[in-house]
Amino acid sequence: MEGKREKWMVFxxxxxxxxxxxxxxxxxxxxxxDIAARYLRMRGxxxxxxxGSDMHGTPIEVEAIKRGIEPKELAERxxxxxxxxxxxxxxxxxxxxxxxxxxxxxxxQDFYRKVYDNGYIFDDVVQMLYCPNDKIFLPxxxxxxxxxxxxxxxxHGDQCENCGRLLEPTLLxxxxxxxxxxxPIVKTTRHWFFDLPAxxxxxEKYIEGNKNLPANARxxxxxxxxxxxxxxSVTRDNKWGIPAPFPxxxxxxxxxxxxxxxGYVSAVKEYFxxxxxxxxxxxxxxxxxTKTVYFIGKDNIPFHVIIFPALLMASEEGYVLxxxxxxxxxxxxxxxxxxxxxxxGIWIDEALEVFPVDYWRFALTALRxxxxxxxxxxxxxxRVINNELNDAIGNYVHRxxxxxxxxxxxxxxxxxxxxxxxxxxxxxxxxxxxxxxAMARFxxxxxxAKIVKLAGxxxxxxxxxxxxxxxxxxxxxxxxxxxHLVKALAITLSPIIPGSAQKMWEFLGYSDSxxxxxxxxxxxxxxxxxxxxxxKPLFRKISEEDIDKAIERIEEIxxxxxxxx
RNA sequence: AGCGGGGUGGGGAAGCCAGGUAUCCCGCGGGGCUCAUAGUCCCCCGUGGGGGAUGAGGGACCCCGAGGUCGGUGGUUCAAAUCCACCCCCCGCUACCA
Numbered sequence: 001m002e003g004k005r006e007k008w009m010v011f012x013x014x015x016x017x018x019x020x021x022x023x024x025x026x027x028x029x030x031x032x033x034d035i036a037a038r039y040l041r042m043r044g045x046x047x048x049x050x051x052g053s054d055m056h057g058t059p060i061e062v063e064a065i066k067r068g069i070e071p072k073e074l075a076e077r078x079x080x081x082x083x084x085x086x087x088x089x090x091x092x093x094x095x096x097x098x099x100x101x102x103x104x105x106x107x108x109q110d111f112y113r114k115v116y117d118n119g120y121i122f123d124d125v126v127q128m129l130y131c132p133n134d135k136i137f138l139p140x141x142x143x144x145x146x147x148x149x150x151x152x153x154x155x156h157g158d159q160c161e162n163c164g165r166l167l168e169p170t171l172l173x174x175x176x177x178x179x180x181x182x183x184p185i186v187k188t189t190r191h192w193f194f195d196l197p198a199x200x201x202x203x204e205k206y207i208e209g210n211k212n213l214p215a216n217a218r219x220x221x222x223x224x225x226x227x228x229x230x231x232x233s234v235t236r237d238n239k240w241g242i243p244a245p246f247p248x249x250x251x252x253x254x255x256x257x258x259x260x261x262x263g264y265v266s267a268v269k270e271y272f273x274x275x276x277x278x279x280x281x282x283x284x285x286x287x288x289x290t291k292t293v294y295f296i297g298k299d300n301i302p303f304h305v306i307i308f309p310a311l312l313m314a315s316e317e318g319y320v321l322x323x324x325x326x327x328x329x330x331x332x333x334x335x336x337x338x339x340x341x342x343x344x345g346i347w348i349d350e351a352l353e354v355f356p357v358d359y360w361r362f363a364l365t366a367l368r369x370x371x372x373x374x375x376x377x378x379x380x381x382x383r384v385i386n387n388e389l390n391d392a393i394g395n396y397v398h399r400x401x402x403x404x405x406x407x408x409x410x411x412x413x414x415x416x417x418x419x420x421x422x423x424x425x426x427x428x429x430x431x432x433x434x435x436x437x438a439m440a441r442f443x444x445x446x447x448x449a450k451i452v453k454l455a456g457x458x459x460x461x462x463x464x465x466x467x468x469x470x471x472x473x474x475x476x477x478x479x480x481x482x483x484h485l486v487k488a489l490a491i492t493l494s495p496i497i498p499g500s501a502q503k504m505w506e507f508l509g510y511s512d513s514x515x516x517x518x519x520x521x522x523x524x525x526x527x528x529x530x531x532x533x534x535x536k537p538l539f540r541k542i543s544e545e546d547i548d549k550a551i552e553r554i555e556e557i558x559x560x561x562x563x564x565x
Numbered sequence: 566a567g568c569g570g571g572g573u574g575g576g577g578a579a580g581c582c583a584g585g586u587a588u589c590c591c592g593c594g595g596g597g598c599u600c601a602u603a604g605u606c607c608c609c610c611g612u613g614g615g616g617g618a619u620g621a622g623g624g625a626c627c628c629c630g631a632g633g634u635c636g637g638u639g640g641u642u643c644a645a646a647u648c649c650a651c652c653c654c655c656c657g658c659u660a661c662c663a
Contacts, residue, residue, distance in 0.1 A: 014663095015663095016662090016663045018663080054663070057662080057663060058662075058663090059589090059662070059663070060663095081627095101663095116598090126661095139661070139662060140661075140662080141622090141661095141662045142662080146593065156662090158661095158662075191661090194644075215569095215582085216569055216570070219569070220568070220569060220658080221569080222658075223567095223568060224568090224659085227567095227568095229660095230660080232660080233661055234663075236661085255661070256662095256663065257660095257661080257662095257663070258661095260663085298570090298657070299657080299658060300660095300663090301569095301658085302658090302659090302660060303660075306660085307660080329570070329571090329656085329657080329658075330656080332656095337656095365579095370578095371570080371571080371578090371579090371658060372570070372571050372572090372578090372656085373570090373571080373655095373657085374577090374578090375577085379576095379591095380577075380591095383590085383591060384590090387590075387591075388590080390602075390625090391602090391624095391625055391626075392626085394602075395601065395602065395625065395626070396601090396626085398601060398602065399600060399601035399602090399625095399626080400600090400601085401601095402600070403600055403601075406600090411609075426653090445578090446579080449578090449579085449589075449590090452589095452590090453589085456626090456627090459625095459626050459627065460626085460627055460628085462600075462601095462627085463598065463624080463627040463628085464627080466598080466599095466600085467600075468599085468600040468601095472616090485611055490586095504614095535601095536602095537601090537602045538602090539602080540602075541603080541624095541625095543583085
């Protein structure tokens, strides 16, 4: 660690709280970010892990209108619900904020005033569709009509879901407002734009020079920059949002995308304010050595690699640009995309009603769509939990602890040289390094595979050495090595299944928190003489009936929800 | 259409960037072992758990084995799953939905 601690900011995309995230949303962004943050802390880095709820925008406004309540009330209610869920998922946010946070609102307004003063904002008049009945301007998505190409009657203004063609709302035959069905009219309005093209050269240099970006993100973004950037509108005519601070822009709000990304900064600022060191955020954001990683869906790579860096540049204040972005492919549910409207998939609140959080964290990591779309099925879930979590890891930990606890009651002192034990020790070091290396590259699935392999090595070691047949001295030596491996499992599993790792840690006789230890300590055996605690099985097998019950239970929850809303 | 990702034994994944041994998990066949969370029996609170007993052997664990022209065709090379070209499938993105 060469004297000075590394500084890291770990971010995940801000969930839009119009709905509860599903497992597909969680796996690539928030859960991945959490594992990264936990790992980096265990590497001794100084980490700030932040995210928050994205609360503004048309969908929430519309939903609130439908229910006859204020958008703020709906957004706050959803925010609280989602925030509690992340706590249940054991997400170790240093700060989980929201775009309605006063710190965020003030920051956004100050920020855009600065960008305006620097000359990167201009205004222009545009024509947009407007619903005279709901009295709001309609985003493309909120206009439906008949597709001019295929005749599909429920095509949206941006794209026809039936034939897949990209559309303009004005191309639709018989256009209607998606909210009330009235015929929209074309209306003139003034909007403020961010001069993105002004940053073409700087962006190209930044993207080309940033070798940490994944190849796909670099290529895609470079391509887009070279094809030519267009100005981005910053304002909207929505009521629900952050008031635009530009002269003459009274009544306009900042477009959600363009303000929510600034949450990455404001949430760190807010975090240090809460801790009573309100200036410390600058040490992170204005230090070019701070590393930042953004866990996002692959669909918004351009936003994080082009628009967000350009905004930071436009402030001319020296913010550290993204060090890397990390995205995954999609998690499919039974072969199809998760779909809110079709209720196809599993949502993060339902999941915890049917199985413990660590089962989910483990299975989602094991099935993480690292290089290609991955299919989630209940059969796979059951297989992963039974074979890997329970049989390989859980059973190993339990058999070692039981053997050692019954015979010695403490971590035994090794009394003789043992070739087997020495080999095990070097195997542990090797796999701990390999798992750490994969973690550092944010390849968590790969890291987990190494850890499962570690447990397999432990099981093989016990089968070879048969400590139950040995006298006390020889058994002590063998079990000492086996307990070392349990310690290594507790440490390396801590970022993935923190709760269960902590239990392993306590069975080993430790009374502090495993996550406060360093990754490297996995290579050191536990201290001889430390009293062990009586072990209890950590996991249970899942039967086919358990799965059937879980599916039924989820159905029940959905029926209850629908009935109440 | 353009761009990006992918097509590897029955299923699921790694390897490809830095060519030379095709690896892992499930499933399948055979074997070893009996320390531990299957099973069976009994008891307790209750409908999901808690405690106890049992086992020459079933689950777990470990070992061995069967199974693949690595999407197709052509090229480069002493050598290609890996590099190049073309083609065929699948998925995603294409910036005012968040």
